[in-house]
Every structure is written in C-alpha cells, then in structure tokens.
Amino acid sequence: MPYVERAVRSLWFLMVFAFVAGSLAWAATNNPPPAEPIAPPTSNSPIGYVGNAGCSATGCHNNMGPAGTPGAEYSTWAAADPHAKAYGVLFHPDAERMERLYRKLPPSVVAAPQNDELCLKCHAPMAVSNPQLKNDAVGCESCHGPAGQWRTTHYLRDWQSLSNDAKVSLGLANTKNLVSRVEMCAKCHVGAPGMEVDHELIASGHPRLLFDYSAYHDLLPRHWKEPDETAFPARAWAVGRLVAAKSALDLLTLHAQDEKKWPELADFNCYACHRPLTADLDGPTSAQPLGELGLTSWHLALLDRLNVDNEHLAVRHLGLRTPRLGMAASADKLKSAIDTRLHTIDHQPFDPKWAANLQQALTNSENKDWDSATQNYLALAAMHRALKSPPKQKDQLTALRDFLRFEPGHNSPSRFSPQGYRQELIKFGATRNDDPTPKPGDVR
Amino acid sequence: MALVRMMIVIGFVVLSFGYANDDPPIKGAPLVRNEALVTHNASRCMPCHETRREEFEKDGVYKFIRPDCAMVWKTHDPHSRASEAIDPEKNAIAARMASALGYNVKLKPECLTCHSVDTTPNAPLTEKKFSWRYGVGCESCHGMATQWFEPHTLSTWRKTVPSEKEKLGLVDLRDPSKRTAKCATCHIGSSAEGKFVTHEMYAAGHPPLLPFEPVTFGRDQPQHWSLPETNEFIQSESAEDALRYFHVRKGEQRVPRALALGALTVLRDSARLIADHAEKESSTGNALDFAHFDCFACHKDLVSDSSRLKRGYDTLTPGRPPMRKPPIDLIRAVLAFGLENGRRDFDPELNEKLNGLRLAFDRRPFGDNKAIASAARQLEHWASDRLADMSNLHYDEAARISLLNQVLQTRPRSIDWEYDSAQQLTWAAKALGWYDKPSTELQPLTRFVLMNSLLTKADSQAVFRDRLRLRYRFDPIEFNKAWTTLRP
Numbered sequence: 001m002p003y004v005e006r007a008v009r010s011l012w013f014l015m016v017f018a019f020v021a022g023s024l025a026w027a028a029t030n031n032p033p034p035a036e037p038i039a040p041p042t043s044n045s046p047i048g049y050v051g052n053a054g055c056s057a058t059g060c061h062n063n064m065g066p067a068g069t070p071g072a073e074y075s076t077w078a079a080a081d082p083h084a085k086a087y088g089v090l091f092h093p094d095a096e097r098m099e100r101l102y103r104k105l106p107p108s109v110v111a112a113p114q115n116d117e118l119c120l121k122c123h124a125p126m127a128v129s130n131p132q133l134k135n136d137a138v139g140c141e142s143c144h145g146p147a148g149q150w151r152t153t154h155y156l157r158d159w160q161s162l163s164n165d166a167k168v169s170l171g172l173a174n175t176k177n178l179v180s181r182v183e184m185c186a187k188c189h190v191g192a193p194g195m196e197v198d199h200e201l202i203a204s205g206h207p208r209l210l211f212d213y214s215a216y217h218d219l220l221p222r223h224w225k226e227p228d229e230t231a232f233p234a235r236a237w238a239v240g241r242l243v244a245a246k247s248a249l250d251l252l253t254l255h256a257q258d259e260k261k262w263p264e265l266a267d268f269n270c271y272a273c274h275r276p277l278t279a280d281l282d283g284p285t286s287a288q289p290l291g292e293l294g295l296t297s298w299h300l301a302l303l304d305r306l307n308v309d310n311e312h313l314a315v316r317h318l319g320l321r322t323p324r325l326g327m328a329a330s331a332d333k334l335k336s337a338i339d340t341r342l343h344t345i346d347h348q349p350f351d352p353k354w355a356a357n358l359q360q361a362l363t364n365s366e367n368k369d370w371d372s373a374t375q376n377y378l379a380l381a382a383m384h385r386a387l388k389s390p391p392k393q394k395d396q397l398t399a400l401r402d403f404l405r406f407e408p409g410h411n412s413p414s415r416f417s418p419q420g421y422r423q424e425l426i427k428f429g430a431t432r433n434d435d436p437t438p439k440p441g442d443v444r
Numbered sequence: 445m446a447l448v449r450m451m452i453v454i455g456f457v458v459l460s461f462g463y464a465n466d467d468p469p470i471k472g473a474p475l476v477r478n479e480a481l482v483t484h485n486a487s488r489c490m491p492c493h494e495t496r497r498e499e500f501e502k503d504g505v506y507k508f509i510r511p512d513c514a515m516v517w518k519t520h521d522p523h524s525r526a527s528e529a530i531d532p533e534k535n536a537i538a539a540r541m542a543s544a545l546g547y548n549v550k551l552k553p554e555c556l557t558c559h560s561v562d563t564t565p566n567a568p569l570t571e572k573k574f575s576w577r578y579g580v581g582c583e584s585c586h587g588m589a590t591q592w593f594e595p596h597t598l599s600t601w602r603k604t605v606p607s608e609k610e611k612l613g614l615v616d617l618r619d620p621s622k623r624t625a626k627c628a629t630c631h632i633g634s635s636a637e638g639k640f641v642t643h644e645m646y647a648a649g650h651p652p653l654l655p656f657e658p659v660t661f662g663r664d665q666p667q668h669w670s671l672p673e674t675n676e677f678i679q680s681e682s683a684e685d686a687l688r689y690f691h692v693r694k695g696e697q698r699v700p701r702a703l704a705l706g707a708l709t710v711l712r713d714s715a716r717l718i719a720d721h722a723e724k725e726s727s728t729g730n731a732l733d734f735a736h737f738d739c740f741a742c743h744k745d746l747v748s749d750s751s752r753l754k755r756g757y758d759t760l761t762p763g764r765p766p767m768r769k770p771p772i773d774l775i776r777a778v779l780a781f782g783l784e785n786g787r788r789d790f791d792p793e794l795n796e797k798l799n800g801l802r803l804a805f806d807r808r809p810f811g812d813n814k815a816i817a818s819a820a821r822q823l824e825h826w827a828s829d830r831l832a833d834m835s836n837l838h839y840d841e842a843a844r845i846s847l848l849n850q851v852l853q854t855r856p857r858s859i860d861w862e863y864d865s866a867q868q869l870t871w872a873a874k875a876l877g878w879y880d881k882p883s884t885e886l887q888p889l890t891r892f893v894l895m896n897s898l899l900t901k902a903d904s905q906a907v908f909r910d911r912l913r914l915r916y917r918f919d920p921i922e923f924n925k926a927w928t929t930l931r932p
Contacts, residue, residue, distance in 0.1 A: 097753065101762050203763030205753050260808050265763060273742035276916060290544055291647035291734065320731075411746035 048148035049126040052139040055147070060155075061140075068222050074140070076223040083138035087124040090114040094205055101204040121195040122188040143184060145173035176227075178235060179346055182213050182243040189216070190247040190299070193254055199265035208270065208411075210298065212375070213240025214382040231350035237382035238306055238345055241299075246338045248299040249315075249331045256328035263320055269296045271370055274412050294319035300334075301372040302379055305358060306345070309337040352387060359383040363429040366422065370413040373421045374404050380428070396431045400424050471644075473553040473569035488593065489582045490514050508602065508677040509670065516668040518578070522898060523665070526559045527576035537649055537908065544648035557639045558630040563588060565629075569638040585626055587615040602677075603689055617669075618691040620702040621831060624658040624709040631656045632713055635720030643734035651908055652739070652915065654897055655771045655864040658706035659699055660871040663879075664897045672698060693839070699875055700847050701839040704778045707872070708834060712827035714770040718801075719820035722813045731810035737765040740916055760806045767805040767816075771868040772798065777850040778834065784846055785837050790830060797823045848876040848932050861920035866927070867893045877932050888926040892918060 056062040056074040065072035067080065078084050089095060090113045099119070100111040113119045114134065120127050125142045127134040141147050149170040153159055159167075164174055174180045189211035191197060197209050214237035226232045248267075255264035272293050300316045315330040322330075362380050367373035377400045384393055403424045406413060492500075496511035510516070518524050530549045532539040542549045549555045553569045556562070560576035561584045567573075575581065583589055592612040595601055601609075606616040617623045631653065633640040641650055672678050672692040686692040693701075718736060725732055742765060744752075760766055772794070779790045801823055804815035837843070851872050856865060870893045874883055886895065894914070 101753070101756060104759060104761075199763040200761055201763075203757075205750075263809055265809065274744065274746050276743070276745045291642070291644035409748050411748055411750075414745050 048146055049130050049133055049141050050147045050151050051126065051130070051133045051141075052136045054151050055140045068225075073223040076221055077140075080221040081223070082220075083142070085137065086122070087114070087127075087134055087137035090119055090123055095119075098201070098205040102201055118195070125188075138188075143173060143175060146171045175224075177346075178239045179243060179342060182240050183247070185213060185216070186211070186244055186247040190244050191251050192247070193251075196251055197266065202266060208266075210374075211244055212378045213237075213244060214385075215378050218381075218385065228350075233382055234350050234355050234386035235345075235348075237379060237386070239342070241302060241379075242306060242308075242338050242342050242345065245299040245303055246335055246342075249335045249338070252295075253328045253331045253335075256324040256331065259324070262324045267295060268320065269294050269369065269371065271412055276414065292319045292321055296371055297369060298371040298375065301367075301375040303334075303338070305361065305379070306341060308334070308341050312337040350386070355383045355386045359387070359432065363425055363432060365425070366418065368418055370404065370416045373416070373418070376421075376425075377401060377404055393428075393431045396428045400428060473572075473638075475547060475551040476553065476556065476574070477551075488589070490518075492597075493582075494518070503599065504677070507680075508675065510668065513668040514582070516666065517582075521665045521668065523580040523584070524578055526579035528579070530555050530559045537651065541645070541648040541650060545644070554638065554640075554642075554645075557637060558641075562637065565637045572638070580630075585615060585617065587613045589613065603685075605689060606691070616691075620658070620691075620705045621709045621835070623662075623702075624706040625713060627658055627661065628656060628710060628713040631661070632710065633717045634713075635717060635724070640717070640721075640733070641735060646735060646739075649908075651911060654894075655868040656710050657703075657774075657868050657871040657875070657897070658710070659703050659875040661897050662702075663875070696839045697841060697844050699879060700844045703872055703875055704781065704834050704837075704839070704847065705831060707774045707778050707868075708827055708831040711770055711772075711775055712824050712831060715801075715820045715824035715827060718767075719817050719824055722811075722817035722820060726813040726817060732813065732816070734765075736768055737805075737810070738768050741765050744916065760802065764806050764809055767802060767811070769862070769864070771864045773854050773856055773865040774851070774868050774872050777847070777854045777869070777872070779830070780850045780853075781843070781847045782830075782834055782837065784850070785843070787833060787837075793826065797826050844876055845932065848873065851876060852927075852930050852932060855924075856920075861918075861923050861927075863893070863915045863918040866918065866920075866923050869927075870895075871897070873930065885930060888929065889923070892923040892926065 052074065056078075058064070060074075061071060062074040063071040064075050067076040095113045096111045099105070099113040099116060103111070103116075105111050117128055120134070122138075124134045124137055126136055126139060126146075133139070145168075147154075150159075150167070150172050154172065164177075168174055173184060175184075186192075187195065189209060191209065197206050202208055214233065217236055217240075218233075251264075252267050255261055255267060295316065295318055297316060300313075303316075304310060304313055312330070312334040315327075315334050318327055318330060359380060362376050362383075365376060367376050377397070380400070381397055383389075384397055400421075403421060404413070404416065407415060493509075493514035494512065495515060496506065500506065500511075527550075528534045530538045532542040532548065532550065538549055553572050553574075556574045556576070557569070557572065558580070560574045560579065561581045563573045563575055563583070564571065565588075575583075589596075590613065592609065592614045595604075595612065596609075596614070606614075606619065610616055615622065615626050617626065628634070629637050629639055641653060646652065672686075672690065678686055678690055678692055681689075681692075683694040686694055692698075718732075721732055721736065775794065776791060779787075779794065783789050783791075797819070800819040801816065804819045805811040807815055839847075851869055854869055856862070870886065870889050874886060874895065878886060883895065889895075892914070
C-alpha cells in the first residue's frame with residue numbers, strides 16, 4: 001500500500017515538525033531574551049523608590065494565599081505586620097501632642113507629625129524622598145531597598161547569577177545576610193545619626209526604644225522562610241544583640257563628641273532617675289556609685305555571654321561622671337571588639353550545647369536592674385525557641401515575663417527588685433532540671 | 445640576720461602603705477582624723493545663760509534677756525542635737541548614710557559645717573575646725589565670741605550700736621534680714637562657708653531640706669529669746685533708741701516685717717548660691733550638682749496618662765532637667781503688698797529675671813554654667829535691691845492684714861502648685877494670721893503640707909518616708925481647693 005506508507009511517513013514528518021515548532025514556541029514564550037543586558041548602573045543612575053504598588057500585583061507578591069507562603073508576601077505584610085500601620089499612628093492624638101511639645105509649637109500652629117521629616121524617617125522612610133509614598137508606611141522597599149533599578153529584572157534567570165555586590169549596587173538590600181538585615185532594623189529600632197529617639201522626644205511622649213531582634217522577629221508575621229530554621233533562633237539572638245549594641249555605641253560616640261548635646265539622657269539608665277524616691281528607703285537598689293547616673297544596660301548587659309572581649313566591657317560601668325571624650329574612646333574600643341566577634345559568629349553552626357550552657361548561666365545570674373533582668377528573660381526565651389524546650393518551661397518563662405511587666409498605667413518598673421527576679425529565676429531553674437533538653441555534661 | 449632585716453623592712457613598708465591607705469578614697473575634704481580634734485569648747489555661754497542667777501538681778505539683766513535661754517535651747521531646740529544626728533551610733537539615718545557613702549559622716553567636714561559649730565566659717569573645708577559639744581551651739585548663730593565675750597558682759601554693751609558689735613564678731617540677729625541670712629547658710633546653703641547638701645547626700649538618705657520660712661522656723665525652734673513686745677527694757681527705751689540699738693520700730697509689728705524681708709533674703713541667698721556654684725563649675729567644666737535641679741522632674745514614677753505631658757513644658761525643652769525653683773510665690777505676695785504701699789510693680793522684672801535663669805538651665809542638658817552664673821547673679825542683685833526697698837515700708841497691723849490677704853490670694857503663676865511653694869505660703873499665712881491662735885481653719889491643708897517645721901524624731905525612717913511622700917504625692921488640684929477657701 002504505497003499511499004498508506006506515504007501518508008504515515010508524512011504524518012510522522014508532521015508530528016516531528018509540530019514537536020520541534022512547539023518546543024521552539026514554548027521556549028520563546030517562557031524564556032524571552034531580555035530587552036537589554038542586566039548591568040550595574042553607572043554612578044549617576046538614580047535608584048528610586050517605586051512604592052508598594054510596584055510589588056503588590058496579584059501575579060507577583062500579592063496572590064492572597066496563606067500567610068507566609070511564596071507569592072503572598074505583600075498580603076501577609078499588609079494584613080498583620082505592624083510595619084504596615086507605622087504611618088497611620090502619626091495621626092493619633094498622642095503623636096500630635098508629641099509634635100507640639102517636641103517642636104515647641106504655639107497653640108495657633110497645627111501640629112502635623114505626618115509632615116515632619118524626623119518622624120517620616122522611621123514611620124514612612126520612602127516618603128522622605130517621595131512624599132507620595134507616605135501611605136506605604138514601612139513598606140517593601142524600606143527593608144528590601146529602592147526597587148527602581150531591579151523591579152523589572154529581579155525575577156529573570158540572569159538575576160540569580162549576579163553577585164550580592166552587584167545586586168546591592170542596583171539597590172537591593174541584602175536581607176539574606178543576618179548581620180546586614182539586623183543593621184537595617186537597628187537604624188530605626190535603635191537609631192542612627194539624624195534619626196534617633198532622643199530623651200527630648202521620649203519626654204514629649206514617644207515610647208522608649210526597647211529593641212531585641214530575636215523577640216521582635218518572633219512576633220512578626222513572617223513573609224519569608226529562613227534557610228536554616230534550626231540555627232535561626234540562637235543566631236538571631238546573638239547577632240541581634242551584637243548589632244544592636246554596636247548601633248547603640250555608635251550613637252553614644254556621636255553624642256559624646258557633641259559638647260552642646262552632651263549628655264544625651266537616652267543613653268543612660270532611665271530608671272536610675274525615673275522611680276519614686278521612697279523606693280530607696282530600704283537601701284539603694286542601684287549598683288552604680290551613689291547619686292551617679294550610669295549608662296543604660298539594655299544593649300550592653302549580655303555582651304559578656306557572647307564572648308566579647310572582657311577588657312572593653314568596662315564601658316558598661318561608666319556614667320555621667322565620665323568625661324565625655326573618655327566615654328567616646330571607650331565606646332569605640334567596645335565597638336571594635338563587637339565587630340571582631342560578629343565576624344566569627346556570623347557563620348558558626350548552631351550548637352545546642354552552647355544554647356543549653358547559656359540558658360544555665362542566665363538562670364544562675366544576678367541582675368541588678370530591670371533592663372538587665374529583661375534582657376536576661378529575652379535571652380532565656382530565645383534559647384527556649386532554639387532548643388525547642390517543653391511547654392512547662394514556657395509557662396515558667398511567662399511567669400518571668402509577668403514579673404517584669406509594668407503595672408497597669410505605669411511606664412516604669414515601680415515594683416521590680418533584683419531579689420524578686422532572682423526568686424523567679426530559681427523557679428525557672430527548677431523547670432530546667434525536669435526537661436530533657438541537653439544540658440552541660442549530658443552524655444548522649 | 446640579713447633575712448630578718450629584710451623582713452622588718454618589708455613589714456614596715458607594708459604597714460606604712462596600709463596606714464597611708466586606711467581611708468577609702470572619698471570625694472571632697474578628707475575626714476577629720478581624730479574625734480578629739482573636734483572639741484573646741486562652746487560651753488562658756490552656759491554658766492550665765494542657762495538659769496537665773498541672783499547676782500544679775502540687781503543689774504536688771506533679766507529685764508533685757510531671758511534668764512533661761514540656754515536651758516530652753518538645750519532642752520527643746522533640735523540644733524542642740526544636730527551633732528547626734530550625724531553620729532552613726534546614735535542615729536539610724538546617719539548610720540544608713542555612712543554605709544551608703546562609705547565614710548564616717550560624723551568626721552566629714554561637709555557634714556560638720558552644718559551639724560556642729562564651725563569655728564572657722566571663712567576657712568576652706570580642708571582647714572576648718574569644729575566643735576560639737578552642743579551641736580549647732582550658741583556661736584554658730586551668735587558668732588564666734590572670741591572678741592566679744594568679755595565686752596558683752598559690761599554694762600556699756602547694751603547701748604553699743606550693732607555695727608560696732610559686728611566688728612567684734614557678734615552677728616546682728618535682731619535685724620530680720622541678717623538673722624535670715626545666718627540661718628540660710630545652712631538651711632539653704634553657702635558656697636563661701638562650704639555648706640551644701642549635695643545630691644549624693646540625698647541619695648544616701650539625707651532628709652530633703654524643707655522650704656525655708658524664717659518666722660516659722662524661729663518660732664518652732666522654739667524661740668529662746670525674748671520678743672521685743674514683751675521685753676521690758678526695750679519697751680522702756682525711746683523709739684529712736686529702740687530702733688538704733690535693737691532694730692525695734694515702735695508702733696510696728698515684728699512678724700510682717702520679718703516675713704517680708706526674710707522671704708527676699710531667702711531669694712537673694714538662693715540666687716547667690718546658684719551663682720557661686722555655677723561660677724565655680726564654669727572653670728571645671730562639670731555640670732552643677734544635681735541638687736540644683738528639680739528633684740521631681742526626674743524622680744517621678746513614669747505613668748501612661750501623664751499629667752506632665754498634659755500640661756506641657758511651658759516653652760522649656762522637653763526632657764531637659766529644669767532648675768529647682770526657689771519658692772517664688774511668696775515673693776509675689778510680698779511684691780504685691782509693696783505695690784499696694786506705693787512701690788512700683790516689680791512683678792514683670794521678677795518674671796524677666798526668673799525667665800533668664802530658667803532659660804540658662806535649659807540651654808543644654810544640665811545647663812550652661814556661664815549663663816546660669818550671670819542670670820543668678822542678676823537675680824541676687826535684684827533681690828538685694830528689693831530688700832532695701834521693702835525695708836523702708838511701715839509694717840503695722842494694717843500691713844499685717846494686707847500682707848496676709850496678698851498671701852491668701854496668691855495662685856501659682858507657673859504651671860501648677862508645687863509642694864515647696866504651697867508649704868512656704870502655708871507657713872506664711874499661719875505666721876501672719878494665726879501666730880498665737882489655734883489654727884483650725886488651716887486644718888484642711890494638713891493633708892498636703894506640714895503645719896510646723898520641726899523634723900521630730902530625726903532617726904525615724906517612718907517620719908522620713910512620710911516627708912518624702914508629702915512631696916511627690918502632692919496634689920496641686922486638691923491643695924488649690926483647700927487653699928482658696930481660706931479667709932483671714
């Protein structure tokens with residue numbers, strides 16, 4: 001049957017042809033060649049903010065899927081992340097009063113913190129250079145960097161082959177590196193030159209900045225996945241403490257170098273002064289020399305647990321009586337010691353024994369004031385997450401937290417005592433003895 | 445043998461080193477080394493002034509002085525126990541302070557200047573000598589008697605003008621301003637005499653100094669001197685001589701004059717203290733001692749619904765510790781009284797001077813010392829001028845009523861009532877309106893302020909705690925309600 005053979009042969013050729021053409025067509029639509037090569041911009045190229053709208057297309061990062069899943073980053077953030085509300089709080093009456101007191105505005109002048117650059121630097125950072133982006137609050141680009149140069153290219157195949165430096169030069173922030181991520185958080189949550197919550201702002205009504213990266217991170221509705229969830233809690237705590245301390249010391253040095261602004265009282269122990277005087281009638285509760293005002297221990301309390309060079313930790317005992325240039329010099333030395341430690345800690349694998357040892361040491365520690373005690377609690381909570389300890393320990397952690405909590409209506413620890421916290425720690429230590437988490441000396 | 449010699453030498457060196465370092469490092473003047481050195485005997489007044497002596501009757505001495513002034517003082521006056529108050533073995537507050545400060549407060553010159561007789565008031569702290577047998581004894585107030593002891597026993601002494609007596613060292617305590625100034629050296633402080641309660645002392649447990657109202661303090665001692673209105677000798681003198689020798693103005697009332705001039709002297713000496721300290725710290729570069737700042741600007745429990753945020757900072761920078769205000773409201777009452785009696789309105793000038801001082805404290809955290817010194821000095825001189833002004837007024841019964849009305853009409857000009865002002869005004873009202881009468885009308889105020897000035901049971905921590913609570917729990921609104929119901 002020659003016609004049948006010829007028909008089959010033609011059909012075969014057709015099928016092969018269709019297959020090849022189809023493959024080519026498929027390749028063309030799914031891997032379109034870029035319109036132009038991805039190259040780092042020249043130094044004069046503007047790297048601008050695009051705004052949340054540029055990230056939140058349904059097909060990109062706003063697919064309204066379950067919180068924390070890929071593609072649902074924007075909807076996760078918008079629904080539950082407190083950063084989304086950061087601009088809105090500027091319309092609260094307390095914020096208006098804060099603006100009026102801080103800027104010493106007469107009653108005839110309208111107080112508008114939503115237009116004050118100092119407020120916007122943290123509450124709507126993108127709006128500082130682009131006022132139309134106020135409602136984006138602490139939006140995508142506040143953390144991920146201005147997207148002007150990478151919005152349309154960061155999903156292409158060639159993007160992955162770019163080095164980190166190249167990506168950064170295009171404006172993308174390196175959020176995958178924990179140190180640079182925390183440094184970015186610390187700019188607002190600890191402070192940076194030109195954008196800090198100083199004592200004048202606190203006295204105008206701004207809450208005190210009590211930042212702990214690990215604790216804050218635990219509360220955030222995450223819109224990403226960490227590459228190493230096992231190591232993350234302990235690393236987050238360690239890197240978080242070191243970077244926050246460094247940022248705080250940067251500010252301290254800056255303040256100490258300004259004769260007109262020194263002393264900046266936000267660098268010092270709030271509750272050395274802000275407490276009712278009768279608290280002392282049974283004996284001074286501070287370890288500082290009498291009547292002295294010491295540095296706040298919030299960021300510096302647990303640096304010795306992180307093996308920061310002990311010699312430089314002496315700065316923790318300095319206070320208002322220290323000559324300011326001496327303070328600046330001491331702060332600089334401690335910062336260098338912290339840097340050294342950051343380089344080694346950044347790539348260390350997670351060691352459960354280290355976390356257990358730390359928990360043990362914290363349980364046996366003395367804590368002279370509320371700041372140190374609260375850091376102690378936060379570290380215990382971080383190690384609890386790291387070691388995935390049993391629920392009973394979580395109950396006792398809650399008891400520690402409740403002890404530290406301010407009384408309703410109060411903004412200071414009026415009922416805190418070092419002895420009371422020590423008793424709570426002893427109870428916590430008893431729960432540790434019951435649980436199967438590895439402890440020093442355990443043989444497995 | 446050589447080994448033994450070496451051990452002796454080493455032992456000697458070690459012992460010497462130990463001896464040289466047996467005092468812990470402490471700020472300020474070193475401790476008086478030996479209790480025996482604080483012995484200068486101030487008891488030479490007692491034999492004549494303690495009890496009535498027959499041999500003085502014939503000279504009519506007791507028509508002029510009280511026969512038992514020293515006995516009254518020794519028995520009732522807390523000044524006689526002032527040295528015990530700093531003895532850690534006798535007083536719980538002193539023991540606590542010694543433990544907190546790390547030295548024996550009984551031997552510290554900064555404590556002894558106010559708590560004993562400083563026999564060398566003009567000497568620097570490191571060279572002062574003290575006597576503590578009778579606490580803050582006679583010569584603390586009357587002046588060191590070395591040169592006037594003999595002359596004052598002579599009959600010619602009584603008719604010697606006060607300025608001549610002053611040359612011999614007798615303090616003119618009959619002049620209300622000079623009397624107030626003498627009290628103020630301790631009760632407010634004096635840079636020249638090295639007297640000041642520092643913040644470190646308060647932190648160690650020193651009771652807070654009460655706002656000083658000299659008429660009340662004098663009455664509460666209790667007074668161990670005769671009053672001009674019942675002094676037989678002074679009443680028999682001519683009006684000219686009574687004024688010339690005893691500062692007594694017949695036809696006038698003692699209390700309103702003492703109150704008005706006392707208040708201005710307190711302001712003057714408070715300003716002088718700030719100026720002196722600020723001038724000194726301008727050269728050291730240190731901030732003023734924290735005791736110059738408003739205690740409760742810092743030492744207040746922070747609350748969410750803060751009244752401080754609601755009332756604002758009155759053009760001052762939020763968060764900058766403001767100055768500790770001298771109780772100004774009584775001064776306003778005195779100036780208003782002056783205005784009623786022909787003086788011009790000095791209130792705007794007072795506002796201007798006070799504002800200058802406030803702004804100097806506000807210029808930078810813990811104040812700009814040069815600016816503070818200049819503003820405080822201006823206030824001091826202004827107060828001095830007002831003192832001279834007000835000395836020339838006539839203080840009779842009408843003046844008493846007028847001054848009392850001005851006191852009762854006083855309302856706080858700055859933000860709110862504060863404890864110090866409220867306390868001083870209450871004492872002023874009581875001194876002018878209820879001096880010799882029971883003061884049931886003042887009863888509603890006792891929730892907020894003290895009626896008398898004595899810190900009784902100085903070793904009682906409960907009393908100390910109550911005094912502190914009176915300050916930081918002071919309720920300006922409720923006090924104002926009670927205050928505005930008072931009528932003379």
